[in-house]
Amino acid sequence: MYCASHWKEFAEHGRTTSLVQFLPSAHVPEHTHPLGEEIFVLDGVFSDESGDYPAGTYLRNPLGSKHATFSKEGCSLFVKLDQFNPLDFKTVCIDTKQQQIQTGIGQLKVLSLHQYKTQGTALVFWPAGEKFQPHRHWGGEEIFVLEGEFKDEYGSYPKGSWLRSPHLSEHFPYVEEDTLIYVKTGHL
Numbered sequence: 001m002y003c004a005s006h007w008k009e010f011a012e013h014g015r016t017t018s019l020v021q022f023l024p025s026a027h028v029p030e031h032t033h034p035l036g037e038e039i040f041v042l043d044g045v046f047s048d049e050s051g052d053y054p055a056g057t058y059l060r061n062p063l064g065s066k067h068a069t070f071s072k073e074g075c076s077l078f079v080k081l082d083q084f085n086p087l088d089f090k091t092v093c094i095d096t097k098q099q100q101i102q103t104g105i106g107q108l109k110v111l112s113l114h115q116y117k118t119q120g121t122a123l124v125f126w127p128a129g130e131k132f133q134p135h136r137h138w139g140g141e142e143i144f145v146l147e148g149e150f151k152d153e154y155g156s157y158p159k160g161s162w163l164r165s166p167h168l169s170e171h172f173p174y175v176e177e178d179t180l181i182y183v184k185t186g187h188l
């Protein structure tokens with residue numbers, strides 16, 4: 001994938017996690033994802049030849065898939081490349097703003113986006129004042145804070161923060177304000 005941004009422009013490849021910005025009218029010629037591409041649209045509208053994906057869309061383009069991408073108005077994406085299980089060939093496209101979020105543990109509300117063996121991706125809404133139990137991350141945990149501010153005993157992580165907690169790490173998370181996080185588990 002190519003990144004069109006005011007930070008820098010580069011051809012992205014290999015096992016990477018990145019924030020990608022498409023400036024208005026930016027486009028990327030047809031390209032193949034030999035090891036898969038996972039995208040969450042943070043703002044704007046991202047497009048390819050199959051459709052338009054507004055902010056809040058979750059996409060999985062499996063191993064060997066290809067597309068040409070563009071954005072008329074510009075958009076920002078959270079992208080993970082080459083991090084698919086080699087047997088996971090499912091294409092996924094979910095407009096999370098059109099989905100019903102489910103009740104999870106405690107007062108948490110969870111929208112599951114993808115699950116394959118030990119790996120899972122979900123949106124989790126934390127209402128103000130919610131505390132989760134101390135826990136250990138089997139296979140690691142990665143979080144991108146979409147709204148509000150996520151906290152644990154190590155620090156505070158406002159909107160736009162990215163946390164990557166390795167296999168067997170532990171923490172005791174909580175929030176003081178309404179907070180929405182994008183969470184990936186079991187892949188590290």
Ligand SMILES: [Fe+2]
Nearest residue numbers: 001037067069
């Ligand atoms: Fe792509």
Ligand SMILES: [Fe+2]
Nearest residue numbers: 135137141171
């Ligand atoms: Fe955690």
